[in-house]
Amino acid sequence: MKLLVLILFLIPAFIMTQCEDDCFTLENWEEEDVVNLISLTPLDTSYEKGTVLTLNIELPSTNDFFADYINNRRTQVNLFEETNDNFALITLGEDELFVDNTLTFIKGNQGEFLSTFILPYNSRSGMYELEVQITLDRTGAYSHEKSGRIYLGPPDPAECSAFLLRVQFADIDGQFIEFTVTE
Numbered sequence: 001m002k003l004l005v006l007i008l009f010l011i012p013a014f015i016m017t018q019c020e021d022d023c024f025t026l027e028n029w030e031e032e033d034v035v036n037l038i039s040l041t042p043l044d045t046s047y048e049k050g051t052v053l054t055l056n057i058e059l060p061s062t063n064d065f066f067a068d069y070i071n072n073r074r075t076q077v078n079l080f081e082e083t084n085d086n087f088a089l090i091t092l093g094e095d096e097l098f099v100d101n102t103l104t105f106i107k108g109n110q111g112e113f114l115s116t117f118i119l120p121y122n123s124r125s126g127m128y129e130l131e132v133q134i135t136l137d138r139t140g141a142y143s144h145e146k147s148g149r150i151y152l153g154p155p156d157p158a159e160c161s162a163f164l165l166r167v168q169f170a171d172i173d174g175q176f177i178e179f180t181v182t183e
Contacts, residue, residue, distance in 0.1 A: 033065070033166070034147070034166045034167065034168050035065055035165060035167050035168070036168055036169070036170035036171075037057055037058065037059055037150075037167045037168075037170070038055070038057050038146075038148065038167055038168060038169040038170065039054075039055070039056045039057075039169070039170050039171075040053055040054070040055055040056075040169055040177065041053065041054050041056070043171060043172075044179060045178070045179050045180070046179060046180050046181075046182065047136055047179060047180070047181050047182075048136075048181070048182055048183070049136060049137065049138075049139050049181055049182065049183050050135065050136065050137070051135075051136045051181070052133050052134065052135050052136075053133070053134045053136065054131065054132070054133055054134070055130070055131070055132040055133075055134060056130065056131050057090065057108075057117075057119060057128075057129065057130040057131075057150075057167075058125075058127045058128075058129055059079075059088060059119060059127060059128040059129075059150060059165070059167075060126060060127050061078055061079045061081075061121065061126050061127060061128065062076055062077070062078045062079075062126060063076065063077060063079070064076055064077070065077070065165055066163065066165075077163075079128075079152050080121055080126075082153075082162060082163070083152045083153040083162045083163065085121070085152050085153055085162075086121050087118050087119060087120055087121065087128075088118075088119040088121070088128040088150050088151065088152050089111060089116060089117075089118060089119070089150070089151045089152075090111075090116065090117050090119060090130065090148050090149065090150045090151075090167070091111075091113075091116045091148060091149050091151075092115045092116075092117075092144075092145070092147075092148040093115070093144075093145030093146070093147045093148060094115060094144050094145045095113070095114040095115035096142055096143060096145075097134065097142065097144040097177070098114050098115065098134065099114065099138065100137055100138035101134050101135060101136055101137050101138055102134070102135040102137055103132055103133070103134055103135075104132065104133040104135070105131075105132055106131035106132065106133065107119075107120065107122075107129045107130055107131040108120060108129065108130035108132065117130050117132070118130075128150075128152075136181045138181065139181045139182060139183055140180065141178070141179075141180050142177070142178065142179050142180065142181065143176045143177070143178045144177045144178075145175065145176055145177075146168045146169040146172045146174075146175060146176060146177055147166065147167070147168045147169075147175075148166075148167050148168065149164060149165065149166055149167070150163075150164070150165040150167055151163070151164055151165075152165075
């Protein structure tokens with residue numbers, strides 16, 4: 001009887017817990033493969049308090065961002081078909097751009113933290129999209145890291161995503177977006 005319990009319950013339970021720890025993430029990890037998907041407009045070195053900036057991200061579901069990592073050949077990947085994920089999650093390197101400023105979401109939503117955002121999939125455009133208007137309410141110097149990561153794939157994309165895409169702000173020289181806001 002003990003052998004039957006062992007075979008029927010304990011071995012499958014052990015195997016299932018082992019599978020939970022296995023996580024395969026396809027990642028574009030080479031520095032030259034970082035994708036310039038994030039835009040911030042208008043882009044300047046100085047703004048007045050109350051200026052509205054627009055943060056925009058459009059991630060095409062069908063892309064070749066992971067092509068070099070799939071069987072070492074150039075290949076298109078359709079992220080929506082691969083993951084069946086209606087939302088992508090982006091984490092930005094810092095939250096400096098968002099602290100004490102007003103965020104108005106045109107497309108997408110705030111994530112769990114100030115520097116995380118949810119990009120819904122738009123079946124008409126075939127893109128995961130985020131558009132946020134940032135009203136600069138806080139004066140002073142800003143220095144915001146220009147990089148981020150987009151996660152796709154259930155169950156918790158930050159813990160075990162199917163795809164991890166390293167992205168950054170376009171048209172930014174250096175590692176940071178830097179500007180000042182005056183009264």
